[in-house]
Amino acid sequence: MKKKLMTPGPTPLPPQVVEVLGQQVLHHRTREYADVFASLNSGLKYVFATHYPVVTLTASGTGGMEAAVVNCFRPGDRVLLVSAGVFGDRFYDICRSMGFDVTKLEVPWGKGIGAGEVMERLTPDTRGVIVTHNETSTAARSDIESIGKALKGTGALFIVDAVSSLGGMEVRPEEWGIDIVVTSSQKALMCPPGLTFLSISQRAMEAAQGNTSRRHYWDLCKAVDFLNKQPPQHPFTPAVNIVMASLAAVTLIQEEGLENVWLRHKRMGKMAREGLRAMGLEPFADERYVSDTLTAVKVPEGIDAQEIIRRMEEDFGIIIAGGNRSLKGKIIRIAHMGYISEGDVLDTLKALEGTLAGLGLPVDEGKAYTAARTIMDIRG
Numbered sequence: 001m002k003k004k005l006m007t008p009g010p011t012p013l014p015p016q017v018v019e020v021l022g023q024q025v026l027h028h029r030t031r032e033y034a035d036v037f038a039s040l041n042s043g044l045k046y047v048f049a050t051h052y053p054v055v056t057l058t059a060s061g062t063g064g065m066e067a068a069v070v071n072c073f074r075p076g077d078r079v080l081l082v083s084a085g086v087f088g089d090r091f092y093d094i095c096r097s098m099g100f101d102v103t104k105l106e107v108p109w110g111k112g113i114g115a116g117e118v119m120e121r122l123t124p125d126t127r128g129v130i131v132t133h134n135e136t137s138t139a140a141r142s143d144i145e146s147i148g149k150a151l152k153g154t155g156a157l158f159i160v161d162a163v164s165s166l167g168g169m170e171v172r173p174e175e176w177g178i179d180i181v182v183t184s185s186q187k188a189l190m191c192p193p194g195l196t197f198l199s200i201s202q203r204a205m206e207a208a209q210g211n212t213s214r215r216h217y218w219d220l221c222k223a224v225d226f227l228n229k230q231p232p233q234h235p236f237t238p239a240v241n242i243v244m245a246s247l248a249a250v251t252l253i254q255e256e257g258l259e260n261v262w263l264r265h266k267r268m269g270k271m272a273r274e275g276l277r278a279m280g281l282e283p284f285a286d287e288r289y290v291s292d293t294l295t296a297v298k299v300p301e302g303i304d305a306q307e308i309i310r311r312m313e314e315d316f317g318i319i320i321a322g323g324n325r326s327l328k329g330k331i332i333r334i335a336h337m338g339y340i341s342e343g344d345v346l347d348t349l350k351a352l353e354g355t356l357a358g359l360g361l362p363v364d365e366g367k368a369y370t371a372a373r374t375i376m377d378i379r380g
Helices: 017-019 029-050 063-071 087-095 116-122 144-151 201-210 219-225 240-256 260-277 305-316 342-358 367-378
Strands: 052-060 077-083 102-104 126-132 157-161 182-183 195-201 294-298 331-335
Touching: 017 240, 029 052, 029 240, 052 116, 052 144, 052 219, 052 240, 063 087, 063 126, 063 157, 063 195, 063 201, 063 219, 077 087, 077 116, 087 126, 087 157, 087 342, 102 116, 116 144, 144 157, 157 201, 157 342, 157 367, 195 201, 195 219, 195 240, 201 219, 219 331, 240 260, 240 305, 260 294, 260 367, 305 342, 331 342, 342 367
Parallel strands: 077 102, 077 126, 126 157, 157 182
Antiparallel strands: 052 195, 182 195, 294 331
């Protein structure tokens, strides 16, 4: 049975990306590779909707998160960190390990946050504000646009974890006053894990240049200096084939059009939620904060979440994810990001209906498909 990957990272790979991954490796100091890297840099600016430099590091998104803060802040600096789930907590742990004075603004899981709550906790000596745009563990987003605009003029650097949003949800670093946006290759950017990308504002560059914190591999000043060489380069050996594959993926986004990509993800999110509700299931995230790239749904009382996941894969070939930490066994998560289509969402809903019916839940099979298909046909 051919498997369909509907997990929130890694996500499925387009055929064009798979083809590139099978090519012979290039040496990273050749002209041929430099042309690839230059094209990727241009494409990344398009996908990030920015004119800021976008640095490529060989690491997971967690490495990008660490790189962002170790360059901008010194031990003892006060930062305000918003946590609404597992990955907000991870960013908190990173900041604590760096020796920062971290104020943790905890948001109930399944909800997001806007400018009001952030500004209430901001102090004159706050050096930075850190927010996870799209909390992958809960499928809830925060309003980074309002937060960024409110922070303008405060002097605080604004850093956003957009690992599970960028490339699938609207992010505008310059317009929204975001100094560093961090994402990675294996989610909406349709590549294997292995690369992290960071857009860096001039304010963030100045902060990094004046920062005496020790770093070597994560030195963003060094990375930007090499990016500005002719031809552009990496300071260290990159994951060459994933860079080549990323160019193929970014080219697909350019061909579809970034705003069309955002609309497709928004449409798939609506399809998933309406289909789940038609089954009598309840999305976990508050409707005001729902994600466009994945949906978390509460598992009905008396139903084993792991059994749902097992049967979805074994009976239908569709792989979904469960919950993390306190949500383990309480939710399942269905991704609709990157190389996933409306048809994939419909197939997943149909499989979930069949799975729940097989587990004895009274499900009106076909109702979810009809509800989701209605949203798909609106195409808005």
